Amino acid sequence: MENILSVKEQAHAAYTASHQLSTISTEEKNKALLEMADALEHRCNLILAENQIDLTNGRKKNLTASTLDRLMLNEERIKQIADGLRQIVSLPDPIGSGISEFRRPNGLDIRAIRVPLGVVGVIYEARPNVTADVIGLCIKSGNAIVLRGGSEAIHTNKIISSMLAAAAYTAGIPAGSIQFIETQDRQAVADMLKLRQYIDVIIPRGGKGLINYVIENSTIPVIETGAGVCHAYVDSSANMEMAGNIIINAKTSRPAVCNTIETLLINKAIAETFVPFIIDKLQAANVTIKGCPQVKALCPNIEDAVEADWSTEYHDLVISLKIVDTLDDAITHINTYNTKHSEVIITENYQNARIFQQKVDAAAVYVNASTRFTDGFEFGFGAEIGISTQKLHARGPMGLTALTTMKYLIDGNGQIR
Template sequence: MDYIAQLEEKAKLANQAARVMAVLSTTEKNNALYAMAKALEEKQGFIINENKKDLANGKEKGLSTALLDRLMLDEARIQAMAEGLRQTAALPDPIGEGISSTRRPNGLEIQKVRVPLGVIGIIYEARPNVTVDAAGLCLKSGNAVILRGGSEAIQSNMAIVKVIGETMEKSGLPKGALGFIDTTDRKVVNAMLKLNQYLDVIIPRGGAGLIKTVVENSSVPVIETGTGVCHTYVDETADFTMAMNIALNAKVSRPAVCNAMETLLVHQAIASDFLPTMLEQFIEVGVEIRGCSETQKYHSAVIAATEEDWQAEYGDLILAIKVVENIDEAIEHIAKYNTKHSETIVTKDYDMARKFQQEVDAAAVYVNASTRFTDGFEFGFGAEIGISTQKLHARGPMGLPELTSIKYLISGSGQIR
């Protein structure tokens, strides 16, 4: 089967569909989203059965428990996916929104409005819920989308696309508005990265290797979503109970996601009081600790950290810990090793909180809260297309406005230059 030819055909259809999508009414788009949500719930048995095939394959390939958790779908997760579509439908439609307007001295009226990006290509790994989130957000923002999921979730993604794709067309959306690459052949991804004629932007969502490959090889413009080497810094004035709860949640609630903590930094003034109990809590729930020489003093199970540990996105129950002299050393460490995703400080000192938020360069910088909140749903965006760690166009969780561009509408009365 010629998958490259199939890809080009899907890209052509998406390009044609994008022109229709751009002018759909809010009601038409919302009705499709509600229908898609209902279809997911009605066909959840079919989707879960297909997901079981991916889980079985994943176990055979030796995927970690954390990655299998990311892959798994059950009734609750499908319900959450459906609810995400309904929340996206309830959000304001960004298309046509007036951003600014001005009247020039020559009488020209100039309006700046939001318009769809056009055709969005999304390349992602493992989590099948991304299929629904991406389709819903692209639809609501008037875009066509071509999806390429990871090989681990191929059966789940094909099932989801079958359910929501058929529903979209029955709801009156144009054929080609949702395209899915149903092969795991990496040559197709390489071809997708060169489809400038049909694709307006590509968004990679996954690990460092995937994102690096897309950024380095794509001739289509890329919105770079980031890997998550996220830090929690416990300052000397921190409330210990709060700090332990935040650190534990940031690491163990879902260790494979990009907003999970990978490195814990602790002020030296409180290390001897804070770390023994904190380490016991981590070890009790199965976290492997890799620490600096100071951290090793507080528990025999702590493995010596290497330079690679400070820059690692483990995506698993592994944590690096370093004792730092003060907030300046913490900020310096973060500046050297972070991926500009999410960082948090736990402190009672207002000045230290302000200093941390002002000086740390990241898409999301927290005070006294877990990094796990960096998420489109938690931020009130309904869902997200990814978390951008770049600084052009979009940064942080990307919701509907980030999937738009702008257009200038100029009205005159015969002016010439």
């Protein structure tokens, strides 16, 4: 019962603070963000010490290499997190900006402006960078925040959230705006999902299991993020060297994240040449390869791909390969198995590129570029709160604008209806 009250009290504190936070100036918010970034760098050693506790515990629990990679911080990663906060400072403040303005025939002047969502709740797994990214974006967009991180990163998340809250409050952000739920009792998540009177939106960041649990149990509106079964399609006209470089980058640069590719589709017209070429490159990069029967016929020394592989997010150096007859077959496969995250076609055919971009149903659709660019920082949004794979209320990398809603302001001079 104590944990239930604690979660409710924290959500209520965030709700109370949100009313004042929504009206503070851009200058006050930017000052706080700079102080928060400095705090992370100046106290880097404290963060690293807590992170080592989480890493040690994670190894004892036999966490996967990909999970440990997401969990691990070093000086460079902490600097990147701090720089993400500083980049948010340079971005325009969306709050109060005009969306539309018009006058009705009856003389009413109507304006629509951007306002904060209010209180944002985020439930996430072993990603300590999410703690800082979410807090920074919420502060700049005038939203209070309730965070519930996974047990794997509890020590790291606690120290980061406490540092950022202390720096923010010292700089003038309303006390209570930043709430981190420390209890690891799973009941805390269930309780948080029912606090609709205080929390305006829930954003889950993590694996499919977490996302499905939140969607199925929340009484609060949910923005679905994260799961990434991403594809690369190599068209018959593709430049082989370009294709090789994009595929290796999209699969191996950081295989644990959601914008890495999991399935490679290859047009049959170039399969005889391209399949051995790309398999050599993937094997040199220590990637485990699973192939359809046509791929296996060309390169027998790989594993068999089964039906489940086409919908699997590996989070590892594993990829499935399939030969397709046409561009339309590639598009059909992608729209059948993808999670609407990020997809890429590698081609020299302009018409095929545009057909692919028009017909593939995903938040980000690339031509001749790595899917690894689906990221708030890379899109110029500063840090991101997540990558939305749904169609309401936001889609793709979620920056500041995605954390706002609209308010209508109506001026009259005595009109009645």
